[in-house]
Amino acid sequence: MILVAAILTYIRSMQGFSPIRHSPSLRLSVEDQQLQHRPIISIIDDDESMRCALKSFVTSLGFKAYTFASAEQYLDSSHLDDTSCLITDLQMPGLNGIELQQSILAQGRHIPIIFVTAFPEERMRARAIEAGALGFLGKPFDSSTLVELIEKALEIGRKT
Amino acid sequence: MPTTGVLDEQQVLLSTLPPSRGQTRLALAIALILLAAFCATLPFATVPLRYTREFIPAYATAMFVISLITSALLYVQFSIVGSRALLAISGGYLFSTLMTIPWALTFPDLFEQTDMASTTWGLLSTLWHLGFPLFLIAYVLLKDDEPPTRWLRRSLPFAVLSSAAGVVIVDALVWLVTTTNESIPTTFPDLAIFERSYIYWNGLLLLAFLALALLWARRRSVLDLWLMVVMCGLLIELCLIFLVGRRYVVGWYAARVCFLISSTLVLAILLSETALLYRRLARSVLAQSREREARLMTMDVLSASIAHEMNQPLASIVTNADAAARWMGRPAPDLDEVKSSLEQIRNAAYRARDLIGSIRAMVKRDGRNRTLLDLNDLVRQVLALTERELQRSRISVELRLAEHLPPVKADRTQLHQVLINLITNAIEAMRENKQPRILRIKSGLQEPNRVLMSVADSGPGIDPTIVDRIFNPLFTTKSNGMGMGLAICRSIVEGHEGRLWTSAGAQGGAVFEFALPADAAA
Numbered sequence: 117m118i119l120v121a122a123i124l125t126y127i128r129s130m131q132g133f134s135p136i137r138h139s140p141s142l143r144l145s146v147e148d149q150q151l152q153h154r155p156i157i158s159i160i161d162d163d164e165s166m167r168c169a170l171k172s173f174v175t176s177l178g179f180k181a182y183t184f185a186s187a188e189q190y191l192d193s194s195h196l197d198d199t200s201c202l203i204t205d206l207q208m209p210g211l212n213g214i215e216l217q218q219s220i221l222a223q224g225r226h227i228p229i230i231f232v233t234a235f236p237e238e239r240m241r242a243r244a245i246e247a248g249a250l251g252f253l254g255k256p257f258d259s260s261t262l263v264e265l266i267e268k269a270l271e272i273g274r275k276t
Numbered sequence: 277m278p279t280t281g282v283l284d285e286q287q288v289l290l291s292t293l294p295p296s297r298g299q300t301r302l303a304l305a306i307a308l309i310l311l312a313a314f315c316a317t318l319p320f321a322t323v324p325l326r327y328t329r330e331f332i333p334a335y336a337t338a339m340f341v342i343s344l345i346t347s348a349l350l351y352v353q354f355s356i357v358g359s360r361a362l363l364a365i366s367g368g369y370l371f372s373t374l375m376t377i378p379w380a381l382t383f384p385d386l387f388e389q390t391d392m393a394s395t396t397w398g399l400l401s402t403l404w405h406l407g408f409p410l411f412l413i414a415y416v417l418l419k420d421d422e423p424p425t426r427w428l429r430r431s432l433p434f435a436v437l438s439s440a441a442g443v444v445i446v447d448a449l450v451w452l453v454t455t456t457n458e459s460i461p462t463t464f465p466d467l468a469i470f471e472r473s474y475i476y477w478n479g480l481l482l483l484a485f486l487a488l489a490l491l492w493a494r495r496r497s498v499l500d501l502w503l504m505v506v507m508c509g510l511l512i513e514l515c516l517i518f519l520v521g522r523r524y525v526v527g528w529y530a531a532r533v534c535f536l537i538s539s540t541l542v543l544a545i546l547l548s549e550t551a552l553l554y555r556r557l558a559r560s561v562l563a564q565s566r567e568r569e570a571r572l573m574t575m576d577v578l579s580a581s582i583a584h585e586m587n588q589p590l591a592s593i594v595t596n597a598d599a600a601a602r603w604m605g606r607p608a609p610d611l612d613e614v615k616s617s618l619e620q621i622r623n624a625a626y627r628a629r630d631l632i633g634s635i636r637a638m639v640k641r642d643g644r645n646r647t648l649l650d651l652n653d654l655v656r657q658v659l660a661l662t663e664r665e666l667q668r669s670r671i672s673v674e675l676r677l678a679e680h681l682p683p684v685k686a687d688r689t690q691l692h693q694v695l696i697n698l699i700t701n702a703i704e705a706m707r708e709n710k711q712p713r714i715l716r717i718k719s720g721l722q723e724p725n726r727v728l729m730s731v732a733d734s735g736p737g738i739d740p741t742i743v744d745r746i747f748n749p750l751f752t753t754k755s756n757g758m759g760m761g762l763a764i765c766r767s768i769v770e771g772h773e774g775r776l777w778t779s780a781g782a783q784g785g786a787v788f789e790f791a792l793p794a795d796a797a798a
Binding site for chain 2: 163170172176177235254257
């Protein structure tokens with residue numbers, strides 16, 4: 117019975133992954149089976165505590181999370197190709213969030229980006245959104261908003 | 277009682293700015309050159325020259341343009357200060373401007389007119405040369421007799437109105453002169469006689485000379501200086517015309533050219549002076565806004581960094597709590613993850629606590645940096661630092677420092693901060709002041725054994741309904757910045773076992789006072 121449901125969910129996930137709609141009773145076994153197919157969320161934040169919190173939260177949603185302490189680290193990583201959604205801090209030593217966005221766009225990639233910042237400035241928000249950012253959240257943020265944005269990112273990923 | 281200089285209208289207006297030595301020399305040189313030209317012309321003054329029909333229209337056009345620009349320049353000065361003297365001199369120039377048109381049009385040989393027109397021209401000439409010195413005399417007599425308060429509250433509409441009135445008056449004069457000239461020949465039978473009449477010329481010369489002498493006696497400003505040059509030009513013109521007594525000779529042409537040159541020079545110099553003043557003003561305004569920006573920036577940057585620092589652990593707490601809730605809500609709760617999230621929450625909360633502690637430590641510090649300080653010295657240093665700001669805000673300082681003030685043991689930078697803050701607040705409080713802006717700083721000894729420092733402003737004072745809250749760290753009456761200044765001041769003073777309080781000033785305004793224990797060893 118569980119196996120059948122798991123296969124059904126697997127098929128569904130092939131058509132379109134939606135972690136929030138997963139039946140809770142199936143979650144674990146599905147994850148065990150589809151470790152390779154879970155969408156990847158990359159997290160960049162220079163603040164370790166925030167990085168861990170985000171990773172834990174995203175993992176609890178059923179995604180695979182990779183964390184990076186800086187934009188440069190992420191750009192050097194192999195996850196630019198498989199990231200379904202990028203959650204990044206804005207103010208960071210080295211490249212800041214906006215510069216990271218420019219650099220990703222310059223490579224011709226269209227990774228959905230969600231900015232989170234402890235000091236949300238309207239000017240920065242406008243710049244980020246104009247360059248195609250999915251969202252711009254001020255810390256501390258409401259996690260349900262983050263979930264909605266991640267879903268939106270995955271939807272975009274499915275369409276392309 | 278030392279008082280810092282006050283920058284007022286005197287330094288930015290042509291009508292009040294005292295001339296520099298260089299300007300005086302230049303004016304004198306120009307006057308001498310005019311005089312030399314006059315002397316050089318004298319031997320050939322009566323040599324006849326060809327009648328040039330274009331000369332008078334060209335001369336009149338040039339005079340029209342020059343007088344009009346000078347008049348506009350002076351009206352602008354008038355609209356700034358609303359001074360009656362400036363109104364008189366701008367009116368004089370406007371009068372001169374408007375007179376040039378009918379004067380040129382009625383010039384006898386221009387349109388082959390009759391003697392009747394010649395009389396009209398002669399009358400207009402007289403009116404012009406009579407009117408301008410009269411306006412100038414009015415200027416001189418009025419300028420030292422300005423009422424202490426602004427004579428006119430809104431002078432710009434008045435400037436427009438008075439120039440309109442000027443047009444009407446000159447029109448009326450011209451109309452009178454041209455329509456009633458049938459009756460005039462009885463008084464002025466012949467233009468030739470009229471032009472050679474000694475009484476007439478002596479009258480005109482005397483008037484011009486009187487104007488020049490009055491200007492000389494009451495000369496104070498750049499404007500006075502250059503008006504004197506104009507009057508020299510006018511006098512030379514009148515003398516030459518009088519001496520040669522006929523038209524189209526060297527002297528006659530030279531007279532016109534002489535006045536034209538002096539008027540042009542004066543206009544050019546007034547314009548360059550105005551441009552210079554504008555540059556000075558623009559620089560000072562820019563410097564002021566930069567300084568203010570810098571000060572607001574530090575508060576802004578401070579508040580931004582505190583917000584950033586505080587939001588970071590708060591965000592971590594919220595996100596970890598959400599994650600923990602999700603791990604808990606699973607069919608098989610992942611307690612390890614929950615535990616890890618809770619630990620993260622605790623760590624983030626500690627971080628926030630440390631952050632608050634460090635902000636407090638910024639203000640409240642141990643006594644390691646404390647040295648023996650003379651508060652009087654400190655006040656003088658802070659005043660020297662804020663001197664430019666005080667001057668720009670046109671605030672005078674009354675300093676009453678007690679002699680032989682015992683030293684206090686205190687952190688110099690912190691007390692420096694307190695004084696800067698109190699003085700800056702006082703400057704801010706007086707920014708909108710109509711009444712005199714006075715910053716009163718007093719030091720003294722308070723029983724038992726405490727040094728008292730008082731900073732009082734002549735601003736509007738503190739609203740009694742908010743006086744209890746002004747020391748609250750998050751209270752602010754400023755649209756920008758954090759308003760933490762007074763809270764920081766109080767906490768610094770209290771950190772030194774002192775006290776800081778505020779009261780209403782005896783002559784209005786607010787008084788901030790603080791008392792610190794005098795050093796026992798001293």
